[in-house]
Amino acid sequence: xxxxxxxxxxxxxxxxxxxxxxxxxxxxxxxxxxxxxxxxxxxxxxxxxxxxxxxxxxxxxxxxxxxxxxxxxxxxxxxxxxxxxxxxxxxxxxxxxxxxxxxxxxxxxxxxxxxxxxxxxxxxxxxxxxxxxxxxxxxxxxxxxxxxxxxxxxxxxxxxxxxxxxxxxxxxxxxxxxxxxxxxxxxxxxxxxxxxxxxxxxxxxxxxxxxxxxxxxxxxxxxxxxxxxxxxxxxxxxxxxxxxxxxxxxx
Amino acid sequence: xxxxxxxxxxxxxxxxxxxxxxxxxxxxxxxxxxxxxxxxxxxxxxxxxxxxxxxxxxxxxxxxxxxxxxxxxxxxxxxxxxxxxxxxxxxxxxxxxxxxxxxxxxxxxxxxxxxxxxxxxxxxxxxxxxxxxxxxxxxxxxxxxxxxxxxxxxxxxxxxxxxxxxxxxxxxxxxxxxxxxxxxxxxxxxxxxxxxxxxxxxxxxxxxxxxxxxxxxxxxxxxxxxxxxxxxxxxxxxxxxxxxxxxxxxxxxxxxxxxxxxxxxxxxxxxxxxxxxxxxxxxxxxxxxxxxxxxxxxxxxxxxxxxxxxxxxxxxxxxxxxxxxxxxxxxxxxxxxxxxxxxxxxxxxxxxxxxxxxxx
Amino acid sequence: xxxxxxxxxxxxxxxxxxxxxxxxxxxxxxxxxxxxxxxxxxxxxxxxxxxxxxxxxxxxxxxxxxx
Numbered sequence: 001x002x003x004x005x006x007x008x009x010x011x012x013x014x015x016x017x018x019x020x021x022x023x024x025x026x027x028x029x030x031x032x033x034x035x036x037x038x039x040x041x042x043x044x045x046x047x048x049x050x051x052x053x054x055x056x057x058x059x060x061x062x063x064x065x066x067x068x069x070x071x072x073x074x075x076x077x078x079x080x081x082x083x084x085x086x087x088x089x090x091x092x093x094x095x096x097x098x099x100x101x102x103x104x105x106x107x108x109x110x111x112x113x114x115x116x117x118x119x120x121x122x123x124x125x126x127x128x129x130x131x132x133x134x135x136x137x138x139x140x141x142x143x144x145x146x147x148x149x150x151x152x153x154x155x156x157x158x159x160x161x162x163x164x165x166x167x168x169x170x171x172x173x174x175x176x177x178x179x180x181x182x183x184x185x186x187x188x189x190x191x192x193x194x195x196x197x198x199x200x201x202x203x204x205x206x207x208x209x210x211x212x213x214x215x216x217x218x219x220x221x222x223x224x225x226x227x228x229x230x231x232x233x234x235x236x237x238x239x240x241x242x243x244x245x246x247x248x249x250x251x
Numbered sequence: 252x253x254x255x256x257x258x259x260x261x262x263x264x265x266x267x268x269x270x271x272x273x274x275x276x277x278x279x280x281x282x283x284x285x286x287x288x289x290x291x292x293x294x295x296x297x298x299x300x301x302x303x304x305x306x307x308x309x310x311x312x313x314x315x316x317x318x319x320x321x322x323x324x325x326x327x328x329x330x331x332x333x334x335x336x337x338x339x340x341x342x343x344x345x346x347x348x349x350x351x352x353x354x355x356x357x358x359x360x361x362x363x364x365x366x367x368x369x370x371x372x373x374x375x376x377x378x379x380x381x382x383x384x385x386x387x388x389x390x391x392x393x394x395x396x397x398x399x400x401x402x403x404x405x406x407x408x409x410x411x412x413x414x415x416x417x418x419x420x421x422x423x424x425x426x427x428x429x430x431x432x433x434x435x436x437x438x439x440x441x442x443x444x445x446x447x448x449x450x451x452x453x454x455x456x457x458x459x460x461x462x463x464x465x466x467x468x469x470x471x472x473x474x475x476x477x478x479x480x481x482x483x484x485x486x487x488x489x490x491x492x493x494x495x496x497x498x499x500x501x502x503x504x505x506x507x508x509x510x511x512x513x514x515x516x517x518x519x520x521x522x523x524x525x526x527x528x529x530x531x532x533x534x535x536x537x538x539x540x541x542x543x544x545x546x547x548x549x550x551x552x553x554x555x556x557x558x559x560x561x562x563x564x565x566x567x568x569x570x571x572x573x574x575x576x577x578x579x580x581x582x583x584x585x586x587x588x589x590x591x592x593x594x595x596x597x598x599x600x601x602x603x604x605x606x607x608x609x610x611x
Numbered sequence: 612x613x614x615x616x617x618x619x620x621x622x623x624x625x626x627x628x629x630x631x632x633x634x635x636x637x638x639x640x641x642x643x644x645x646x647x648x649x650x651x652x653x654x655x656x657x658x659x660x661x662x663x664x665x666x667x668x669x670x671x672x673x674x675x676x677x678x
Contacts, residue, residue: 003614007663009621009672014460019671023648024625028670046455048320048464060467068319068346068453068466071338074312077276077304081316081324082453084300085274089320089454107312110305184631184664224625 010035012044017062021055024224026214027123029181031059033191034094034121037198038065047090050079052099055129055216059094073104076111079118090201092119098128101137101161108163112207115172119197120209122163124178125216126235133219137161140238144221164211164244174251175200175208176244182215182231186241196248205251213239254431259394259424260285260327262432263353263417264293266398267325269433270405271441272351273299274317274324276310278332281365282421283355286327298438307332311339311352318343318350319466321445321452323405327353329421330371331362333379340414341380344483345468349408351401353417355424358592366592367421369512372569375418376541383480385487388416388541392516394428396538402433409444411486418540420564422513422594487542496544497536500526504533506607507551507582509574510562511537514595518562521600530608540573548577558607559584562600566590583607613661613678617651621673624648628665628674634658637665 012035013019021028038044047065051057053072060067070078075093083091100108100122111118127145128134135145135152138160142151152160164176175197179190190212197208213235215227222230257265264286267275275294277287287303294301300317304310307328318324328336333354343350356371358364375388387407391397397419404415436444445452453464470476499519501507506525508518515536525532535547551559559582563570566588578584587603589595615636622644628651629637636659640652651673653659661678 003612003661003677005675006661006678007666007674007676009675011458013672018621018646021670023623024627024670026670028672029668032670032672044455044458048453048455050316060465061471064458064460064463066453066455066464068316068464069468070315071312071342071468074309074315074339077309077312078316078319080302081274081276081313081318082320084302084313085317085322085324086320086454106305107309110309114302181668184668187667224627225630228627228630 010039012038012064014062014064019062020058022218024215024217024227025055026181027055027058029187030121030123030190030212030214031062033194037191037195041195041198041202043090043202046088048082050075050082050091050093052093052095052104054096054099056094056096056099056123073099073102074107075099075104076107076116076118076120080111080116083116083118090198092121092198094121095123096129097124097126097136097138101163109167109170112167112173112209113170115206117201117204117206119201121194122209122211123214124211124239125214127216127219129216129219138239140234160238162239164209167209168244172207173209173245174206174247178211178213178239178241178244180213180231180236180241182228200248200251205248213241254429256427257394257430258285258427259397259419260355261289262394262398262430263401263419264289266401266433267351267405268293268297268299269435270402271323271436271444272325272405273297273441274314274322275326276302276304276313277326277328278304278307278310280329280332282357282367282425283327283329283353286353307335308338311336314350315339315343315348319346319348319453321448321454323444325351325353327355329355329357330359333371333374337380341382341384342468343414344380344384344386345382346466347412348466349412350414351404351408351417352414353401353419356418356420358590364592367513367564367594368590368592369420369514369564369570370590371418372540372565375416376543376573379416384483385541386414386416387490387493387539388418390418390511390537390540391423392512392536394423394426394430397423398430398432413486418512420512490542493539494542494544494546495538496547497534497538498547498550499534499536501533501535501550503531503555504551505531505555505557506560506604507533507535507556508560508562508600508604509535511540511570514562514564517595517597518600521597521604524597524601525604530604532604543573543577545577551582553581556582557610558582560587560603560607561585562587562595564589564593564595613659613676614656615653615659615665616675618673618675619644619650621671622648622650623671624650625670627668627670631664631668633662633664634660
């Protein structure tokens with residue numbers, strides 16, 4: 001009996017394009033998961049992705065559905081403009097830690113506080129990837145970066161920011177969870193978290209954010225598998241995975 | 252159409268709604284506050300959406316998003332707020348996203364003062380953001396002109412798929428005058444405008460890499476970026492014929508006053524006073540400050556003219572630079588200036604004109 | 612009999628599939644794609660049960676799985 005194809009790349013990613021991401025970079029993984037969820041929910045034809053600036057923005061050439069690049073940090077504002085005027089369009093933002101938590105902190109907080117009915121996918125790899133390894137708001141203490149050559153020092157650079165917990169102080173957000181894709185189990189859970197964040201929007205419940213802790217092998221100065229180990233020992237220690245808030249039922 | 256007595260800011264907001272604007276995001280800053288305030292009441296009445304952004308930076312990006320998904324959208328601010336919006340406007344110009352924005356200018360630089368001024372002229376007409384994009388910039392002198400210019404701006408923006416700026420000021424914005432409001436677009440017309448943008452609007456399309464909507468404010472490929480820059484440059488060039496100015500009593504003018512916006516109106520009343528005193532004065536008042544009406548200055552009879560008087564509420568003089576380019580040395584140019592929120596007085600203009608007539 | 616196919620041009624030799632395959636079917640081979648990445652390959656195809664963990668973990672969608 002001929003074998004049946006049980007798993008292949010989601011059709012939402014362009015056929016003949018290989019992503020520009022570094023080997024092992026989980027931007028590719030997450031974008032696959034997003035594509036699979038959009039496909040399974042049958043909403044490709046009404047999807048609009050708002051890309052931040054950074055490695056997250058490299059997706060624009062690979063997605064086969066509508067996408068717009070926002071100014072660095074403004075994705076949640078751009079998404080607000082789209083969603084308010086097109087409530088039937090499914091709008092999600094795809095942002096990195098610099099985009100969402102540094103230059104875009106006000107836009108992120110304010111969109112969450114207004115309870116915009118959008119879904120935010122936040123890739124936290126503790127570094128600025130595209131620009132070559134500068135310190136990000138989520139860079140770990142002691143972690144080296146091109147702008148913190150001796151390692152992040154709280155006296156000078158402050159502390160890593162926990163965005164899910166910060167947004168958890170706001171009344172409006174409906175669903176906040178931090179996940180990772182460093183193991184098959186975590187990957188599958190990330191997919192279900194993404195689906196939950198997307199369904200919340202489709203059912204008009206309001207603001208959801210999934211923070212996905214990932215690796216940046218190149219700018220961490222490691223190979224893909226070494227970065228996985230570093231993530232497990234260090235990133236997850238600072239950014240514990242788990243559900244931060246789920247008010248889906250009440251929303 | 253009935254004439255109503257209305258404040259400039261509110262007339263501009265109402266004109267936008269009548270032109271089919273259904274999204275506004277803005278932030279409080281004097282002296283343009285009545286625009287977001289008015290929009291917060293009016294837009295919900297027509298099924299539109301208003302958001303008070305957390306900053307001007309966020310507000311203009313909200314407009315970028317709403318406009319990129321097919322809705323006629325507008326924002327407004329005043330001088331320092333306009334500086335914050337330059338990023339968003341540059342993105343709209345780069346990504347060919349149509350939008351309208353209004354600067355109700357005030358004293359500067361920095362936080363400056365909250366009273367009226369014309370100190371953003373170069374910002375408005377030469378570089379409203381990075382990357383060398385250009386925009387049509389209209390300069391209203393009356394509440395009527397302000398309403399009409401906002402109304403027309405939306406058609407220009409859509410036709411060019413480019414931002415359009417209304418360079419107003421604190422006087423026109425906050426004074427009340429009778430105004431005949433432009434006709435209200437029907438809901439069908441508004442819906443048709445949005446539908447006409449569906450092919451490129453970020454609202455979701457069939458899964459087809461080639462026909463998805465793809466709004467990118469820049470290109471990875473330098474060749475593609477240059478190609479886009481060349482197309483934009485050609486578009487800007489095509490606007491030259493749309494330059495407009497009010498040319499008043501130029502034919503026999505021995506002195507020509509030139510000014511835009513509220514100062515243009517003050518200068519015009521000075522011309523009338525001078526004419527009554529037997530002085531042959533004339534006026535050139537640009538209505539579009541980009542494209543600049545250089546041609547109007549060629550219709551001055553330089554054999555007859557003793558001098559040109561540039562009247563503007565800006566120190567240093569800024570509008571003067573375009574006047575110098577337009578006059579190209581064919582006559583002496585004097586200036587009558589005030590700034591920082593002080594409003595130009597007609598007497599000052601008359602004194603400056605008298606000096607020119609006395610030949611010194 | 613389950614099997615996997617590695618799409619050579621999409622593989623970036625990151626090693627996730629090799630690490631997470633519960634049956635140790637895969638290994639980084641010596642064959643190289645146009646970008647110079649050594650491509651993962653099924654060195655013990657007979658052990659594959661088509662669980663698709665390799666395909667799911669692959670950041671670049673380089674593995675199709677049949678069962």
